[in-house]
Amino acid sequence: MAVLVTGGAGYIGSHMVLALCDAGEEVVVLDSLVTGFDWAVDGRAQFVAGDAGDMALVGRLIAAHGIDAILHFAGSIVVPESVSDPLKYYANNTATSRNLIAAAVAGGVRHFIFSSTAAVYGMTGLEPVEEDAPLNPMSPYGRSKLMTEMMLADVAAAHPLRYGVLRYFNVAGADPGRRAGQSTPMATHLIKVGVQTALGQRAGMEIFGTDYPTPDGTCVRDYIHVSDLVAAHGLLLEHLRAGGESVTLNCGYGRGYSVREVLAGVEDVAGVALPVVEAPRRAGDPPSIVARADRVRELLGWRPAHADLKTIVRSAYEWERHLATRNR
Numbered sequence: 001m002a003v004l005v006t007g008g009a010g011y012i013g014s015h016m017v018l019a020l021c022d023a024g025e026e027v028v029v030l031d032s033l034v035t036g037f038d039w040a041v042d043g044r045a046q047f048v049a050g051d052a053g054d055m056a057l058v059g060r061l062i063a064a065h066g067i068d069a070i071l072h073f074a075g076s077i078v079v080p081e082s083v084s085d086p087l088k089y090y091a092n093n094t095a096t097s098r099n100l101i102a103a104a105v106a107g108g109v110r111h112f113i114f115s116s117t118a119a120v121y122g123m124t125g126l127e128p129v130e131e132d133a134p135l136n137p138m139s140p141y142g143r144s145k146l147m148t149e150m151m152l153a154d155v156a157a158a159h160p161l162r163y164g165v166l167r168y169f170n171v172a173g174a175d176p177g178r179r180a181g182q183s184t185p186m187a188t189h190l191i192k193v194g195v196q197t198a199l200g201q202r203a204g205m206e207i208f209g210t211d212y213p214t215p216d217g218t219c220v221r222d223y224i225h226v227s228d229l230v231a232a233h234g235l236l237l238e239h240l241r242a243g244g245e246s247v248t249l250n251c252g253y254g255r256g257y258s259v260r261e262v263l264a265g266v267e268d269v270a271g272v273a274l275p276v277v278e279a280p281r282r283a284g285d286p287p288s289i290v291a292r293a294d295r296v297r298e299l300l301g302w303r304p305a306h307a308d309l310k311t312i313v314r315s316a317y318e319w320e321r322h323l324a325t326r327n328r
């Protein structure tokens with residue numbers, strides 16, 4: 001019995017691989033290395049360079065390793081890019097997932113865990129937002145992920161495959177042991193940009209929008225530590241293997257922080273004042289997205305261990321320092 005992790009050389013996938021290896025699982029990583037790094041894959045896992053949509057390759061891996069579960073992290077994730085190049089997103093997220101799911105069905109894989117996103121909700125006006133809220137994604141990125149959610153539901157109704165969809169809120173931070181972290185050079189995520197600025201790797205940074213209808217005028221997000229997110233996947237895998245039903249779950253803490261609060265946290269951790277400029281709103285940013293996260297706690301018994309903004313920021317900061325020494 002082994003687990004196939006697509007995108008296991010990427011940010012969240014590499015943390016998942018660590019957790020699975022720590023738990024004694026046999027892990028096969030399939031990653032195209034378009035955005036991931038082979039050095040990010042734990043040495044205990046078997047690494048295969050290739051495309052998650054390559055059905056022949058996936059079929060061979062399933063047969064050779066006795067794969068019983070697929071955790072599908074591979075995909076494209078930059079919202080503005082999905083607006084300018086939607087077909088890339090329908091290829092890398094929707095079409096690739098279709099082929100991967102088809103290979104899973106053909107190979108008799110019973111369990112499938114899919115990385116979805118809070119972007120499937122769009123602007124609901126509901127806060128916190130629960131899993132049954134209306135789904136009106138605002139970007140091709142969100143739609144490309146939602147289509148995969150729909151495919152999984154249809155396929156599970158027709159074949160003996162059960163799935164778990166996890167809708168990630170704002171994932172940040174790094175492995176507390178500094179074994180993995182967010183390594184994308186020019187990532188646009190707030191905490192990454194903040195810690196890089198604090199370390200002098202960027203000359204300055206912008207706050208996109210200070211006139212939102214939120215307490216301090218900046219956008220509010222539900223930031224979740226990557227290690228807690230990964231722990232939810234581990235519990236979900238146990239749930240599916242124990243015969244549990246297919247499920248769709250929000251992954252957040254149910255607590256929002258504004259951009260200003262996050263940057264104050266970065267300043268506190270780094271002990272420097274950030275050179276910040278107030279800039280106009282960034283296109284497509286909803287004012288506030290916070291998860292209703294009761295279901296994941298109730299169903300899986302998930303108890304986050306790092307649910308504190310400072311802890312998240314500190315781990316991201318330490319990883320960034322580590323990465324700078326590594327790349328020197």
Ligand code: UFG
Pocket residue numbers: 077078079117118119168169170171188189190191193205206207208209219220221259282285289
């Ligand atoms: N922000 C800044 N300055 C920066 C970077 C970000 O002010 O330099 C602001 C953004 O405008 C936004 C907030 O910080 O208001 C968070 O932005 P991120 O880019 O960190 O994250 P997003 O909320 O835009 O998106 C993330 C993921 C998506 C996912 C979404 C779900 O990147 O894939 O969370 O909530 F869909």
